[in-house]
Amino acid sequence: MPVDSATRSETFPFGIASVGLGGAERQVPIDEPPPLPPNAELAVIGKPVPRQNARAKVTGATHFTVDVAPSGMLYGRILRSPLPHARIRSIDVTAAAGFPGVRAVLAVAQPDDPVLGVARYTGAPIAAVAASSMAVAEAALRLIRVDYQPLPFVVDMDAARAPDAPQVHDDESAPAGHPSGFPAAADLPLQGNIRGPHITRRGDIAKGFAEAAVVVEGQYRTQVQTHCCLEPHVIVADWRADGLTVHMSTQFTAGVRHELAEAFNLPLNRVRVVVDGMGGGFGSKSTLSTYGKIAVALSRQTNAPVRVMLDRQEEQMDAGNRPGTWQRLRIGAKRDGSLTAISLVSYGTAGVALGGGVGNVAESMYACPNFEGAQHDVFINAGPGCAMRAPGNTPGALGFEQAIDELAERLSLDPVVLRDRIDLSPVRREERRIGAERIGWRGRHAPGADPGPVKRGLGMAQSLWMANVQVNSACEVRILRDGSVEVLSSVQDIGTGIGTVMAQTVAEVLGLHTEDITVRIGDTEFPAGSPSYGSRTTASMTPPARTAAWRVLPTLFHEAAPALNAAPEDLIARGGRVAVKNDAGRSMGFREAAAQLRTDRISAVASRSDDYGGFRRRMGDAALAQQDLGGAQFAAVAVDTETGIVRVERVVAVQDCGRPINPLQLESQVHGGVLMGLSYALFEERILDQHTGRMVNPNLEQYKLAGPRETPQIDVVVLENYQGRSATDAYGIAEPSNIATAPAIANAVYNATGVRMRNLPMTPAAVLAALGKIPTRS
Amino acid sequence: MIEAASAMVKPAEAAESSGPATVGPEAASITLKINGMVQTLKVEPRMTLAEALRGPLGLTGTKIACNRGACSACTVWIDGAPICSCMVLAIDVNARNVTTIEGLAHGGRLHPVQSAFIEHDALQCGFCTPGMIMSCAALLEQTPSPKADDVRAAISGHYCRCGTYPHVIAAALSAAQSRKA
Numbered sequence: 001m002p003v004d005s006a007t008r009s010e011t012f013p014f015g016i017a018s019v020g021l022g023g024a025e026r027q028v029p030i031d032e033p034p035p036l037p038p039n040a041e042l043a044v045i046g047k048p049v050p051r052q053n054a055r056a057k058v059t060g061a062t063h064f065t066v067d068v069a070p071s072g073m074l075y076g077r078i079l080r081s082p083l084p085h086a087r088i089r090s091i092d093v094t095a096a097a098g099f100p101g102v103r104a105v106l107a108v109a110q111p112d113d114p115v116l117g118v119a120r121y122t123g124a125p126i127a128a129v130a131a132s133s134m135a136v137a138e139a140a141l142r143l144i145r146v147d148y149q150p151l152p153f154v155v156d157m158d159a160a161r162a163p164d165a166p167q168v169h170d171d172e173s174a175p176a177g178h179p180s181g182f183p184a185a186a187d188l189p190l191q192g193n194i195r196g197p198h199i200t201r202r203g204d205i206a207k208g209f210a211e212a213a214v215v216v217e218g219q220y221r222t223q224v225q226t227h228c229c230l231e232p233h234v235i236v237a238d239w240r241a242d243g244l245t246v247h248m249s250t251q252f253t254a255g256v257r258h259e260l261a262e263a264f265n266l267p268l269n270r271v272r273v274v275v276d277g278m279g280g281g282f283g284s285k286s287t288l289s290t291y292g293k294i295a296v297a298l299s300r301q302t303n304a305p306v307r308v309m310l311d312r313q314e315e316q317m318d319a320g321n322r323p324g325t326w327q328r329l330r331i332g333a334k335r336d337g338s339l340t341a342i343s344l345v346s347y348g349t350a351g352v353a354l355g356g357g358v359g360n361v362a363e364s365m366y367a368c369p370n371f372e373g374a375q376h377d378v379f380i381n382a383g384p385g386c387a388m389r390a391p392g393n394t395p396g397a398l399g400f401e402q403a404i405d406e407l408a409e410r411l412s413l414d415p416v417v418l419r420d421r422i423d424l425s426p427v428r429r430e431e432r433r434i435g436a437e438r439i440g441w442r443g444r445h446a447p448g449a450d451p452g453p454v455k456r457g458l459g460m461a462q463s464l465w466m467a468n469v470q471v472n473s474a475c476e477v478r479i480l481r482d483g484s485v486e487v488l489s490s491v492q493d494i495g496t497g498i499g500t501v502m503a504q505t506v507a508e509v510l511g512l513h514t515e516d517i518t519v520r521i522g523d524t525e526f527p528a529g530s531p532s533y534g535s536r537t538t539a540s541m542t543p544p545a546r547t548a549a550w551r552v553l554p555t556l557f558h559e560a561a562p563a564l565n566a567a568p569e570d571l572i573a574r575g576g577r578v579a580v581k582n583d584a585g586r587s588m589g590f591r592e593a594a595a596q597l598r599t600d601r602i603s604a605v606a607s608r609s610d611d612y613g614g615f616r617r618r619m620g621d622a623a624l625a626q627q628d629l630g631g632a633q634f635a636a637v638a639v640d641t642e643t644g645i646v647r648v649e650r651v652v653a654v655q656d657c658g659r660p661i662n663p664l665q666l667e668s669q670v671h672g673g674v675l676m677g678l679s680y681a682l683f684e685e686r687i688l689d690q691h692t693g694r695m696v697n698p699n700l701e702q703y704k705l706a707g708p709r710e711t712p713q714i715d716v717v718v719l720e721n722y723q724g725r726s727a728t729d730a731y732g733i734a735e736p737s738n739i740a741t742a743p744a745i746a747n748a749v750y751n752a753t754g755v756r757m758r759n760l761p762m763t764p765a766a767v768l769a770a771l772g773k774i775p776t777r778s
Numbered sequence: 779m780i781e782a783a784s785a786m787v788k789p790a791e792a793a794e795s796s797g798p799a800t801v802g803p804e805a806a807s808i809t810l811k812i813n814g815m816v817q818t819l820k821v822e823p824r825m826t827l828a829e830a831l832r833g834p835l836g837l838t839g840t841k842i843a844c845n846r847g848a849c850s851a852c853t854v855w856i857d858g859a860p861i862c863s864c865m866v867l868a869i870d871v872n873a874r875n876v877t878t879i880e881g882l883a884h885g886g887r888l889h890p891v892q893s894a895f896i897e898h899d900a901l902q903c904g905f906c907t908p909g910m911i912m913s914c915a916a917l918l919e920q921t922p923s924p925k926a927d928d929v930r931a932a933i934s935g936h937y938c939r940c941g942t943y944p945h946v947i948a949a950a951l952s953a954a955q956s957r958k959a
Binding site for chain 2: 048050051053054055057058059060061062063064066067135227228229230231232277278279280282311312494495496497664665667668669671672673674675676699700701705707708709711713714
């Protein structure tokens with residue numbers, strides 16, 4: 001396709017369908033399809049189509065990475081540090097290497113190396129073995145002799161901030177920058193265990209506070225949450241002379257392929273990454289990771305396929321986590337509610353890694369001329385954090401959206417009314433309107449007004465998330481001579497149903513049903529697809545899917561036209577037929593048309609072009625769209641003031657994601673976002689023992705998750721928000737649906753009890769302490 | 779358990795032994811009835827039913843997520859009752875009937891719970907799904923007209939990190955309806 005910038009002008013549907021649609025003029029590359037009409041005018045897009053791989057999943061036929069077991073496969077297992085901080089003086093693998101059934105032993109830590117010779121958290125990888133069975137591998141690990149020199153450690157963030165705290169990193173080992181993504185900043189100062197601050201400013205904060213009629217201030221704390229993917233982190237690496245094949249439970253096959261090529265000095269065409277069933281990632285399976293490199297190294301060493309699979313304890317200690325945070329917010333406002341100043345100071349800890357920021361909610365949600373944010377990362381001797389469903393913004397919203405409610409109360413304004421005044425987004429305005437109506441907001445009583453011991457309350461909060469796009473995302477569409485259709489990309493389905501969404505998109509163009517389309521994804525043999533993180537998969541994959549289908553169609557028309565005695569440009573594909581425009585009588589079945597092909601198949605590849613009208617920002621393969629994503633969530637809770645138990649009785653989640661493609665799958669994802677947020681609000685917490693530096697709940701029974709009994713009624717409403725930005729105008733929903741839940745629940749608990757819960761999780765003990773019924777836990 | 783162990787110990791050894799009969803640590807031969815088929819295999823006594831199903835028997839539809847009975851992903855039926863197969867040793871199963879997710883559909887015809895899971899999108903990543911389905915299907919055998927709270931109770935030991943519970947509950951209720959129709 002031409003790479004010149006030739007465009008044509010088109011008018012796109014624009015606005016929120018429930019409010020009223022207008023049009024927006026955009027310049028569109030000439031090799032991209034015309035504007036897609038609103039969903040009401042479409043046959044397949046916007047319909048609740050069942051997901052394509054559902055039958056395999058309900059029959060147990062899906063092949064997850066844990067199910068991959070090539071013949072001759074060895075079992076890899078990792079020896080992990082029992083100490084939170086120790087210098088590795090030596091590693092003796094002699095006995096392990098000689099143990100029957102052991103095929104390879106690998107030292108991961110490197111004694112004497114200033115960086116790699118120190119274990120900085122309990123569970124840090126020290127060595128690894130590959131053996132003929134899991135039992136042999138386990139036995140061999142116990143034969144590895146490691147001489148540890150214990151070092152002082154700190155696992156509490158507040159303690160780590162003290163000037164005389166044990167040092168987790170030195171200048172050489174400390175990760176640099178601030179890679180939480182909001183935004184990544186290089187060259188931040190390192191002082192003791194503190195990296196930062198990362199400062200963002202606009203206006204004049206002092207002037208803003210001077211202009212304020214009221215100022216609210218609050219301190220908020222969020223805990224460390226772990227991902228708890230049901231399928232553990234797992235890889236099967238098969239190193240052969242002609243190339244490396246890796247099966248991996250990953251959110252980004254194409255990215256892992258690049259990492260492997262670089263780490264093992266292989267050309268890309270000798271590296272293949274495959275994932276079929278993928279049992280959940282939530283941010284924790286975005287990269288190759290240390291365990292992945294270990295598996296490949298063991299396979300290279302043994303000339304055999306090697307599986308490395310983490311057990312649940314390893315998952316909890318060393319597979320990533322959502323950093324814990326402390327936030328202090330000050331907000332100044334005039335009497336009418338208009339904001340004059342917002343000040344944010346935060347400290348967050350991602351253990352030995354970075355990423356403890358609290359995102360851009362405080363900075364960007366509402367109109368406020370004066371803002372100052374100072375975000376810090378604090379190193380502690382704990383497993384590295386990583387992205388987790390809306391990193392930054394989920395903990396950030398917990399503080400900020402409560403602070404806005406506190407401001408509303410000081411101003412004697414309804415929280416929805418205050419937001420109507422300070423929130424410029426027409427999308428969130430509509431979301432508030434719908435949510436308030438659904439939950440019965442008008443019946444909301446004053447804080448703590450319920451007379452009995454079980455007090456009910458309503459609360460709401462909002463979500464803000466940047467609309468990410470992966471520009472390096474491609475897709476191939478093939479029409480075969482029998483009329484069947486294939487869609488191919490390396491993009492992976494981590495449970496979102498992206499394959500079905502791509503099938504719907506292609507079916508719409510070709511005038512077929514979703515089930516006529518076979519989607520082959522999760523394999524780097526196909527055109528490189530998007531990662532499944534940052535809520536960017538739909539935004540990145542559906543435009544090239546539509547464009548590729550649109551580009552392959554003229555070839556079909558060209559070859560079928562003679563049989564219809566028509567010009568190719570007069571043909572259309574609709575309702576399973578190829579027909580002459582404006583002449584309903586002249587048509588043939590899609591299959592008949594395909595039978596006219598001169599070759600066995602025709603095909604077109606398309607990649608994601610820039611958003612029409614351009615991106616807000618571009619960072620390598622990734623970009624930010626002009627508009628934000630978000631939503632408003634409303635929660636109804638019942639707080640038992642005798643036991644401290646908070647029950648969430650109902651959540652109304654009103655979300656936007658541009659054009660919704662599959663309402664059924666969207667509803668599923670929003671359920672997931674809400675439930676992960678509810679679980680974060682009330683139950684989950686990684687607990688580290690201050691004296692030993694170990695996690696005391698590295699499992700799924702003492703690490704508490706919300707289950708079916710804690711699941712409230714969840715009403716999901718997804719707006720149709722057309723912006724005319726791409727061939728599909730579709731964006732993601734996974735992360736935006738997770739951000740507002742915890743603060744909505746916290747605001748509802750306040751409305752129920754009159755007591756503000758500024759720390760997560762809101763356990764019964766924490767609620768009773770806040771109610772003054774038991775002493776505060778120190 | 780004693781009965782099963784005795785049956786597997788060679789008669790000569792049993793005669794010499796004064797205490798309770800033992801097996802292991804080397805692999806012992808056992809016979810299991812899985813999805814109506816009788817299968818003989820050799821397992822180490824420490825092998826769990828979940829490991830036996832996924833390993834030597836090749837029935838990988840049963841999933842292991844926590845391996846200690848906390849998440850119920852590995853749920854199968856023993857004599858029709860849902861159990862965590864990671865908490866049962868394969869040598870303890872004896873002659874009882876084991877049903878796994880692979881045995882739930884009859885020929886190409888899905889169990890009503892499986893069909894309802896598809897229709898209601900009661901799955902996302904799908905890793906907890908086989909166990910979830912086994913518990914919902916068992917519920918319908920015991921309680922043909924369940925209420926939502928019955929479904930919650932039946933799946934209360936199951937974790938789903940994707941958050942499919944609302945659709946799972948809807949699917950189980952709808953499957954109960956369709957069975958009666």
